[in-house]
Amino acid sequence: MxxxxxxxxxxxxxxxxxxxxxxxxxxxxxxxxxxxxxxxxxxxxxxxxxxxxxxxxxxxxxxxxxxxxxxxxxxxxxxxxxxxxxxxxxxxxxxxxxxxxxxxxxxxxxxxxxxxxxxxxxxxxxxxxxxxxxxxxxxxxxxxxxxxxxxxxxxxxxxxQKTFPGCTIRNTPSEPIHCIVWAKYLFNQLFGEEDADQEVSPDTADPEASWNPAETEARAMASETDGDIKRVSTKEWARSTGYDPAKLFNKLFKDDIMYLLTMDKLWKKRKAPLPLDWHQLERRPQGEVKAVGLKDQQVLGVWGYCQLFQHSIETLRSELQEKGDGAELVWDKDDAPALDFVTAAANLRMHIFSMTMKSRFDIKSMAGNIIxxxxxxxxxxxxxxxxxxxxxxxxxxxxxxxxxxxxxxxxxxxxxxxxxxxxxxxxxxxxxxxxxx
Missing domain, CATH: 3.40.50.720 (NAD(P)-binding Rossmann-like Domain)
Structure with a gap:
């Protein structure tokens, strides 16, 4: 032609x-x-x-x-x-x-x-x-x-885009991606635009936690009623603490995990999570760990991620203060403090649920859906x-x-x-x- x-x-x-x-x-x-x-x-x-x-x-x-x-x-x-x-x-x-x-x-x-x-x-x-x-x-x-x-x-x-059931994200994560999604939800609950579909606290209405459907329904209704009376949003509570890293840590990685352990039916066929306590970790002797490889490809220890969690919260808190009352942050994989926060929170949750922790590079790839x-x-x-x-x-x-x-x-x-x-x-x-x- x-x-x-x-x-x-x-x-x-x-x-x-x-x-x-x-x-x-x-x-x-x-x-x-x-x-x-x-x-x-x-x-x-x-x-x-x-x-x-x-x-x-x-x-x-x-x-x-x-x-x-x-x-x-x-x-x-x-x-x-x-x-x-x-x-x-x-x-x-x-x-x-x-x-x-x-x-x-x-x-x-x-x-x-x-x-x-x-x-x-x-x-x-x-x-x-x-x-x-x-x-x-x-x-x-x-x-x-x-x-x-x-x-x-x-x-x-x-x-x-692949989605995951809320009860899996909140109660029974079994893969690193579940913890990473939870950490991104947590960022929005603390610093960004709150979304009712991105809750991070334990899911009391999880049907797997009860063999009795009526009990599950009653528990869900009780949770909603209790929320109407006493419950404040995650962001409001965090603000009331001054975004104190130790208090946030113990709420997320100790108190919430201990509450999950009371839902004993979840752990009959699963390995139960292990709560972390900030003050106990702080008092524990920390051996010097020599980092191997490039910075973003290193996997830190539990205390290393505790410190990263603390530093990222302090940085993000300062950014909110600079923006003024009512300000919100937007999670971006290329924003260093935001990525540090998700990296630390996700890895701490992985450790709690007996998963192998991931490097910052791996977290960025999965959190940003990067191919x-x-x-x-x-x-x-x-x-x-x-x-x-x-x-x-x-x-x-x-x-x-x-x-x-x-x-x-x-x-x-x-x-x-x-x-x-x-x-x-x-x-x-x-x-x-x-x-x-």
Whole structure:
């Protein structure tokens, strides 16, 4: 099939949404392919953790706008390119349907579903082709979306984030992730926006704690009545103590655990939790433990996490005081005091429930729902985006493909198979393999 050129690459105006792992590779590919009119938008600033895979950024750029630095770095590849950078959210009302109609093609390099949904809807409304992409470890996908010709991003249901029963989080955690979720709930109960669905105190209505359904119902009703009369919120109680770390510790890791032990039916087939007491731990001789490995990959002892718990609470308490009365904090995996608090609280709860404690690095990965990003996968995906983009610019939408990898293992080799599937009503595909023996 011969190409029908819609416009030259040098005059084709494209929008890149996202300047992170995929976005850095994509911007470089675009200018080296011949695209000259590019606009890029990204809300984030550069963090040290970005530097291992987002090669347009250097240590000196930490704290600066991703979009702006990406523009400056890409211009070194092609000084004649016309690149406009926006340090902003694509969901800002300023970027409306008329804004999207300025482009011949939109390319997504995003890492969250809300923004993907928004860009998908704007491109449909503006009738502009969109190339959607994403990576997850060694896996990834690229697909072309065009109104009236292909499925849109929201046409197929997406998997929802895994949730856990409240009674498991509050009463009977059995995996580290249960303790991490509990610690994030605790952060919000103490410092952030309180949510009735994120309670951290023992669940007195746990049906497993009683063999008699009537007893369970009565216990739940009694708890609600008691709460109406005497119960204050976790945040109000914490404020009344002045966010005293020792009092908070004993409430969470001693008193609440001792209350759980009174629900003896829970422990007939489980190992019972072991309460911790701040003052006993404080008086206990603490042998000097030599840390091994990088700081974030070290696993501390129980007293080490007690100290981290104390220090993080004191820091977060100061942040609240600086913000003034009624202030609230928002948990962010990249906020050091917030991550320290969750790391300490989660590990102390893991110890209480006889689980192996985790490093700060592992806690951050699980608490932030982080899937490891691999530079090679980002590069492959960015290259495929440009390949599909060339088809769109050339007016060959019927030859566009959705590209997804498939894992393949055998006794002789391990491979990632990249499969091209038609995005239109075509009936063929082909597969290539990258094989490592």
């Amino acid at each position: 011969s190409y029908v050129c819609v416009c030259s690459l040098s005059t084709c105006r494209v929008l890149v949404v996202g300047a992170g792992g995929i976005g850095c590779e994509l911007l470089k590919n675009l200018v080296l392919t011949g695209f000259k009119n590019i606009e890029v938008i990204d809300l984030d600033i550069i963090d040290v953790s970005n530097l291992n895979r987002q090669f347009l950024f250097q240590k000196k750029h930490v704290g600066k706008s991703k979009a702006q630095v990406a523009k400056e770095s890409v211009l070194q590849f092609c000084p004649t390119a016309n690149i406009t950078a926006y340090h902003d959210s694509i969901m800002n009302p300023d970027y409306n349907v008329e804004f999207f109609r300025n482009f011949m093609l939109v390319m997504n390099a995003l890492d969250n579903r809300a923004a993907r949904n928004h860009v998908n809807r704007m491109c449909l409304a503006a009738d502009i082709p969109l190339i959607e992409s994403g990576t997850a470890g060694y896996l990834g996908q690229v697909t072309v979306i065009k109104k009236g010709l292909t499925e849109c991003y929201e046409c197929q249901p997406k998997p929802t 490891p990003a691999i530079a090679t996968t980002n590069a492959i995906i960015a290259g495929l985006i440009v390949m599909e983009g060339l088809k769109v610019v050339s007016g060959e939408l019927e030859s566009c493909r959705t590209v997804r990898p498939q894992r393949h293992t055998s006794s002789r080799c391990r491979a990632i198979l990249w499969r091209w599937s038609p995005v239109l009503n075509l009936t063929y595909h082909f597969t290539v393999a990258n094989v490592s023996f």
